[in-house]
Amino acid sequence: MNWSFLKTDIDAGDFLIDCRAQSAYEEETLEGAYYYPFIKKAFGSDPESQKKLYGPLLAVIQEFQKSKKNRIIVFDEGMGMFSTRAVYLLRSMGIKESYVFGQKWPIEGKKEKGKLKFEPAIADKTKPIEGVVDKAYMERNLTKLQIFDARTMEEYEGRLPRLTAPEDGTLCGRLPGAFLWDWRNLYDGEANLIDKTVFKKRLNGFPFMPERPTVIYDYNGARSCLLALMLKEAGYIDIATYQGSWFEWRKSSLPKQAVSIFGQKQTAQAAPRVGGIDRKKV
Numbered sequence: 001m002n003w004s005f006l007k008t009d010i011d012a013g014d015f016l017i018d019c020r021a022q023s024a025y026e027e028e029t030l031e032g033a034y035y036y037p038f039i040k041k042a043f044g045s046d047p048e049s050q051k052k053l054y055g056p057l058l059a060v061i062q063e064f065q066k067s068k069k070n071r072i073i074v075f076d077e078g079m080g081m082f083s084t085r086a087v088y089l090l091r092s093m094g095i096k097e098s099y100v101f102g103q104k105w106p107i108e109g110k111k112e113k114g115k116l117k118f119e120p121a122i123a124d125k126t127k128p129i130e131g132v133v134d135k136a137y138m139e140r141n142l143t144k145l146q147i148f149d150a151r152t153m154e155e156y157e158g159r160l161p162r163l164t165a166p167e168d169g170t171l172c173g174r175l176p177g178a179f180l181w182d183w184r185n186l187y188d189g190e191a192n193l194i195d196k197t198v199f200k201k202r203l204n205g206f207p208f209m210p211e212r213p214t215v216i217y218d219y220n221g222a223r224s225c226l227l228a229l230m231l232k233e234a235g236y237i238d239i240a241t242y243q244g245s246w247f248e249w250r251k252s253s254l255p256k257q258a259v260s261i262f263g264q265k266q267t268a269q270a271a272p273r274v275g276g277i278d279r280k281k282v
Contacts, residue, residue: 002196005087005229006102007073010109015069017060018114019082020105025114030075030107034116036060039086042220045134045244051123053243057093059120060086064095071097078104078191081183081222088225088241092131100229104191131228133215133240135248142176142255146214148231149178150224151246156180158258161250162219168263173256175217175249179206183223186230193230200234210236217242217249 010016016033018025025035038056043049064072072090076083083100090098101107138145154160156178161170188194208214214236216224224241232239242249249256 003102003193003230004233005091005100006079006193007071007099008102010073010101010107013070014073015064015067015071017072017074017083017086019074019076019080019086022117025117027113028111029114031110031112032116033075033114034060034063034118035114036086036118036120038120039082040222042247043243044248045136045242047126049244050126050134053089054126054129055123056118056120057089057129058123059118060090061093061095063118071099073099073101075101075103075105075107079187079193079226081226084226084229085222088131088229089129092129094130102193131240132243135242135244135252135254138175138215138242138249139254141213144213145177146208146212147175147178148214148216148224148227149174149180150183150216150218150227151180152182152184153180155219155246156182156258158260161262162246166262170262171250171256171259172262173250173259174246176255176257178217178257179208181227183218183226186226196230196233199230203231203234210234211238213238213240215240215242217245219245220247221245 016030018029018033018035019039022035022037036056043053072095074083074086079100079102087098087100149156152163155163156174158172158174160166161172186194214231216227218224221241221243224245228239228241
């Protein structure tokens with residue numbers, strides 16, 4: 001793996017964040033590791049939701065700065081969506097020395113029962129987070145954007161509203177014009193991130209231009225962050241994630257494709273082809 005946002009070493013100068021399940025953290029974690037439950041939550045992009053996201057991020061940064069540590073290392077079971085989400089958001093808030101730990105749990109090192117759990121307060125006010133856009137931005141620029149959908153084929157085609165615990169009566173579908181890049185295809189058969197050269201080669205199959213504004217979404221803004229980190233490193237200049245993602249968009253009156261109601265007869269339309277590229281394939 002040759003991604004610069006990954007680190008495979010941990011030392012005493014690192015501020016550690018554990019993004020595994022809370023029960024796993026409380027049972028055993030690396031000594032001194034913190035746990036921030038907010039990283040697993042879904043947030044819309046309205047002002048009140050932004051405050052709920054911004055407050056915890058600010059708390060992480062303040063605790064890190066107070067600790068006098070050199071860098072932030074975030075880990076979960078194995079370079080997954082929550083550790084990459086934390087790193088993407090921290091970097092977007094200006095903490096560039098934030099990295100995903102590039103090894104799977106269990107990680108070597110001194111262990112202890114997790115006890116540094118934070119439930120930070122909601123922020124009174126927010127500032128724009130670089131690389132994170134809201135629904136209003138998406139509505140204004142929908143026809144001008146290159147859009148990646150980081151969900152699964154089933155979600156993209158309107159057969160599932162979300163991958164985990166879908167509920168009957170929930171709206172399925174996708175944002176208009178989005179290309180699918182199934183988040184799971186960012187990993188190889190051993191659940192390691194694919195090599196950067198492999199990723200770049202696959203990118204050549206998309207009629208996207210690296211300099212054009214590109215937005216990535218999924219169901220709740222988590223899976224898209226890994227693809228965003230990889231695209232930035234692969235040379236894409238203007239990259240953002242849509243924080244509200246399908247969790248928010250499905251509730252709006254804005255245009256949608258492949259629409260169906262989960263639990264009813266599925267009527268998802270076929271994915272269009274553009275420039276000879278099947279939008280259903282990576």
